[in-house]
Amino acid sequence: MFNNYVKIALRNLWKHKLFSFINIFGLATGMTVCLLALIQVKDALEYDTFHPHADRTYRIITDVTTPQGDVTAVATSPLPLAEALQKNYGFVEKTARVYYNLSGEITAAQKVLPADGAFADPDFYTLFGFRLLLGRPAIEPRTVVLSQQTAERFFGKANPVGRTLSMKDRGSFTITGVLATDKLKSHLHFDLLASMASVPLLEQSHQLEPHLTDWKSHWTTSTYTYVLLREGTARQSFKKALAAISAQGVQAMGPKADQSYTLRSQVLSGISPAREELRNSTWEPTLGGLLAVGGLALVILLLAGFNYVNLTLARSLSRAREVGVRKVAGALRAQIVGQFMAESVLLSMLALGFAYVFLTAMELLPSILRSTQTVQRDGTLWLFFLGFALLTGFVAGLVPARVLSNYQPVQVLRGQLGPKLFRGMGLRKGLMVAQFVVSLVFMVFVAVMYQQFRYMATASYGFDRENSLSISIASKDYRRLAHSVSQLPGVQRVAATSSPLGFHSGFTRLSPDRNRNYIPSNMYSVDRNFVDNMGLTFLAGQNLPRSVSDSAGYFVLLNEKAVTALKFKNAQSAVGQLLWLDDSTEVQIAGVLQDFNYQNLSQPLRPLMLRYQPDEFHYLNVKVEPSARVGVIPALEQAWKQLNPHEPFTWQWVDDELYNHHLHLDDLSVSGLLVFMALSIACLGLLGMVTYSTTTRIKEVGIRKIMGANVAQIVTLLSRDFVRLLLLAGAIALPLGYAAGRLFLHEFAHHIDISVGLLGSCLGVMLLVGSLTIGWRTYRAALTDPVKNLRTE
Structure with missing residues (x-):
């Protein structure tokens, strides 16, 4: 009996090629996202x-x-x-x-490469299951073990045990071993681990x-x-x-x-x-992230399931006689249900095969998927996949199987079948509207994401981001490099800072009355030129002194938020006042700056202090003439190599860095892919429904054409009901998309407003794609020869 079910299912799939393609492609698309979610869940549970x-x-x-x-x-x-x-x-x-x-540039084997590391106690190697491939743990002072990947980056296949590596501001370390970390999933990531016994020595030497x-x-x-x-x-x-x-x-x-x-x-x-x-x-990985990915995957799979239910029920009248004949011949309802369930499961297994092909193709998109290479060799994961495909086929086929198997043979064979289920706004129309609602909500949400990220990447932060260059440096040699760079043609000014603006800052606490009423404050270590380079505006007071001695650290600059938090009357009254830092250091306010956004725009504006601390300088900020923007880089690199021949020259334009950091192209590409999948599935379902509708009304079209109806009238007749469904979907989806976008923007202190134009553009895209789908199929039906359609009557 099972063989008969499979044969009948294959024949039906082959007979109705378009509907089979729509169902298989839709299910495969939804399954692909679900398989990605399963991979991520399995990875998370293996940590x-x-x-x-x-x-x-x-x-x-x-x-x-x-x-x-x-x-x-x-x-x-x-x-x-x-x-x-x-x-x-x-x-x-x-x-x-x-x-x-212990992170930064590592020098070993005549190579200079970045690495992230940490200090670890001796018991780390017994508490955790990281296996030593070579050597022994790093326990003695100034010893270190490398991860397997780091050892290969620096030394290739050679044994690194006994060799040394050095790091700016940390000195030299002897390599005692290599840890196997390549196939292990852990919440701890490191390229190297130094002994905790090194920390007292580094503290004593002020490293x-x-x-x-x-x-x-x-x-x-x-x-x-x-x-x-x-x-x-x-x-x-x-x-x-x-x-x-x-x-x-x-x-x-x-x-x-x-x-x-x-x-x-x-x-x-x-x-x-x-x-x-x-x-x-x-x-x-976070549970919230896994639930979000899983929820999106199930929604997309649900859309594909809607297609299957829709198209199967739409063809129910053509299959009703098949059901009636089988029942008259003695078939039980359970056997008919089994037949339709077999078709659904077979279609689901075919979709699984296509989903695996899509999954393999995604290996070319590392920003979207980084774990597909484990699929081929993971038998447990394949069992999950097969079980998931069987469950999908069972769930998708349950409703059509129950509905179709419930037909009464007498009504079917007399031609009296007219299920009330599909009249008016029945199940099929409701499912179709739901598909486009979900697609449009996705589209609005992604459009809001893109507009917000673009706003963060291009907004005015209150400082001059144009023609400024950040160069990563070691604080001990910044003066020589700054002097050399300042002599280059096209360079206006050279400043030093602990960190570029627009990202992360340091932290301190301030008090106007020593040991009491401390307020939290962000902090940057800068020199005098930094204020001019960034185009910051003084409300009162003056800039930091020109002195390069440590005594210059006695003076600080504050922003308006800090003046308000410290309860000074105004900016002018704050100038000259004494403050105490949380380490009991006394400083004096030299000037007050107008507020500007010095951190990510997702953060609210907070108190800020600028102070001269040369030991904390890690970047040079170079202000360049606009005309010299292209030619200055080779000259800067040459100046760098003269002073630091063995260290890489790392630089970035401030405006480019802000743009690339805040636009989040990886997130947008994943979200865009999900929108494309959802809209494709919805349009495929719409295409199937329009195709079936025009096929069942083909004789009506022929009669109308003979009576004088033109192509435009026929297209309008066949498509108006579907266009109404699209408009209804838009009316439901736009408020939901707006609410989802507002919820997303709530996480940002500075954000865009969701405009009518943005909502209208998303609705227009959906209507355009949906209308093209409807129009193409109805236009073809309107062009058919009425003689061919009516000659059997």
């Missing part, structure tokens, strides 16, 4: 499964509470925490810290800030603490210990701790996927 004691290893995270009661969860914790836990609590078996403060015993630092920056509890330890005991040690840490910070800090634990096996949003999070 950190290779560690030996993941069920009793915990990461310590911090809850930071402001005086206003706002709580921020942070994945990091203080550096002294691990030692305090190990020393004072017997149920703590081992601790390990990962201190991310690192002194944080090793400082409870105040690294509550919210770059230290991750992991604890292995002894077997049988109650989680409640550990919770009480963390509460006690949180209080001790806050007390050690002194009276300037204007925020409260509490510690809690997160089991290692539960880090991925992330159930909550953490500041300073690591590289684990």
Whole structure:
């Protein structure tokens, strides 16, 4: 019997080629997105499964509470925490810290390449399951282990153990081993791991800030603490210990701790996927992201399922006699249901094959998919795929099978069948409207995303971004390089800064009355020329002094927000006032700047301080004559090579950097692909319905043409009902798309307004594509010869 079901299904698919193509292509498109979601979910569940004691290893995270009661969860914790836990609590078996403060340009084997690294405790190599391929762990001072990929980047196939590498501001390290990390999925990413024993030496030589015993630092920056509890330890005991040690840490910070800090634990096996949003999070996928991708995939697959249901029910009258004859011949309803379900499952399996082809083709689009290469060799994933395809076929075929198998043979064979289900705004029309509603909502949302990202990339930030060049430098040699660059033709001014504007800044706290009433403030380390290069406007006071001595750091510049937060009467009254920083440093306000957006436009404008701190300079900002924009780069590179022959010349135009950083082309390409898929599926379904409708009315068309109707009248007659459905879909989708766009824009402090023009453009695109689909098919039907259509009558 099953063989008969398959044969009949294949014959029906071949007989109705257009409908079969629409169903298979639509299901394959939807399945492709669902398979991508399955791959991501499987990857997320495989994170950190290779560690030996993941069920009793915990990461310590911090809850930071402001005086206003706002709580921020942070994945990091203080550096002294691990030692305090190990020393004072017997149920703590081992601790390990990962201190991310070892990133930059690495020099080894006559190569200079960027790398991201961290310092790690000796117990890191026993808590975590990273396997040593060569050598031994990095335990002694100034030793380091490399990841397998990093070792190959620098040394190829040669054994790197015993060789040395060096890093700006960190000195030289001896390589003791190589870790296997290439096939492991972990929330921790690193190119190299140095010994934690190196940190005291680097702090003593001022190559690192002194944080090793400082409870105040690294509550919210770059230290991750992991604890292995002894077997049988109650989680409640550990919770009480963390509460006690949180209080001790806050007390050690002194009276300037204007925020409260509490510690809690997160089991290692539960880090991925992330159930909550953490500041300073690591590289684990988030549950919200997986749900979003899965939801979009299911919506697109649902659209394809609508096509199948629609087209199958539309052809129900032509298959009604088949059902009637089978029932008269003795077929049970279950057998008829089985036949239609077999057709649906077979179509779903064919769609799976095409979906795999699409999935393989997406390997050429690394920005969209980076995991398809694992599909071919992952048997478990293929079982998921097959099961998913069977489930899809079953669900898609359930409604048509139940409806078609319910026909009464007497009514069918007498020609009395006229199901009320399809009259007026029946199921078929409702499903078609739903398809275009979803497509238009997607389109509006992506259009809003694009407009917002473009606004962030091109908006006026309040500083001069034109003809400014950022050059990455080492702070110790910036003066020589700045002097050399300033002599080049076409260079107007050279300034130094800790970071380019428009991205991220440093952080400090300010007080007008020493040790009390501290306010949080962002901070940049800059020299005098930076203000002129960026075209910043003074409201009161004057620029930083020209002196290059450390005494120049006594003077600072503030923005308007800082003046207001410090409760000065106005900008003029703030000039000359003394301030105290959170490290008890005394400074004086030299001038007040007009507010400008110095960070991402998603952030609200906050207090800002500019201060001369040459040890923090990491970039030169070069102001270039507009006419010299092209020719100045070779000259800059030559000047760089004379002073830094072994280091790469890294530069970026400020306006280009802002544009590329904020436009998010990868996200837009993925979103655009989803819109294209949804609209394609909806238009294919519309094409199928129009084709079937014109086919069933072909004799009516012939009679009307003989009676004198022209092509335009025939096209209008056949298409007006479908155009009404498109307009109805637009009326439903535009408010929903507007609401979705507003929800997205709510995440940005500075955002666009959703204009009528944007909504109208999206509606116009949908109507244009839908009308072309309708018009092409109805125009062909209107051109048919009426004699051929009526000669059988």
